[in-house]
Amino acid sequence: MNMRTLFISDLHLDSSHPEIIQLFMQFLTQEATKSDALYILGDLFETFIGDDENTSLQQQVAKALSSLRQTGVPIYFMHGNRDFLIGKVFAEQSQINIIPDPTIIDLYGTKTLLLHGDTLCTQDIQYLAFRKKVRNRFLQKIFLATPIKTRRSIAQKARQVSEAHNRQMALPILDAAPEEIPKVMQQYNVQQLIHGHTHRPALHYFWRGSELFSHIVLSDWEKFGHFLECYENGVCRLKFF
Numbered sequence: 001m002n003m004r005t006l007f008i009s010d011l012h013l014d015s016s017h018p019e020i021i022q023l024f025m026q027f028l029t030q031e032a033t034k035s036d037a038l039y040i041l042g043d044l045f046e047t048f049i050g051d052d053e054n055t056s057l058q059q060q061v062a063k064a065l066s067s068l069r070q071t072g073v074p075i076y077f078m079h080g081n082r083d084f085l086i087g088k089v090f091a092e093q094s095q096i097n098i099i100p101d102p103t104i105i106d107l108y109g110t111k112t113l114l115l116h117g118d119t120l121c122t123q124d125i126q127y128l129a130f131r132k133k134v135r136n137r138f139l140q141k142i143f144l145a146t147p148i149k150t151r152r153s154i155a156q157k158a159r160q161v162s163e164a165h166n167r168q169m170a171l172p173i174l175d176a177a178p179e180e181i182p183k184v185m186q187q188y189n190v191q192q193l194i195h196g197h198t199h200r201p202a203l204h205y206f207w208r209g210s211e212l213f214s215h216i217v218l219s220d221w222e223k224f225g226h227f228l229e230c231y232e233n234g235v236c237r238l239k240f241f
Contacts, residue, residue, distance in 0.1 A: 009196025042080020
């Protein structure tokens with residue numbers, strides 16, 4: 001069997017959408033077990049307000065990921081804009097390795113940059129300011145020290161503000177800035193970029209001189225399951241199920 005590595009993002013798992021949860025469980029047992037590694041590039045959960053909330057959904061997901069890891073498949077997780085509070089406890093329960101955003105990997109000989117993708121949306125100045133604030137470690141400690149009920153209320157209000165903001169903004173502003181793609185790839189000196197967040201799946205290729213570069217965008221799981229598979233021969237394919 002050819003070696004392959006899988007990438008997913010933006011599942012936004014939530015108890016109000018059991019069909020997506022079930023799809024994820026099927027993916028872990030049917031597709032992920034036949035891979036060299038699984039990378040989850042953020043927004044695994046719709047909301048995540050701390051390891052100590054320990055909901056039944058968190059427990060179910062942690063158990064399923066741990067079961068996959070026990071088959072020998074390493075799992076790498078990158079924080080998204082919805083689940084950046086996933087910490088050491090959940091990581092240990094699920095046996096995932098938390099990786100920073102950005103991360104560079106050697107993908108079967110291709111130097112590849114992994115991002116969640118929100119930092120590419122440079123035209124959305126308001127969101128980037130908010131992102132910088134909530135990623136502050138000191139403010140996170142204060143938030144995590146408040147009662148779970150209070151955190152749920154704050155998270156719900158933040159979600160409402162975010163949805164209102166997105167409705168008011170033009171789509172190009174919410175998307176990855178086109179000029180940012182070659183810029184960030186040149187900055188990190190990579191041949192390939194893989195990210196999620198924008199929910200606009202695509203395989204983009206462009207030339208710089210005599211070199212071919214690839215920019216791959218993962219899909220969300222709003223209606224279908226979705227993953228990227230990359231093989232040792234350099235072929236990458238987006239697949240829905």
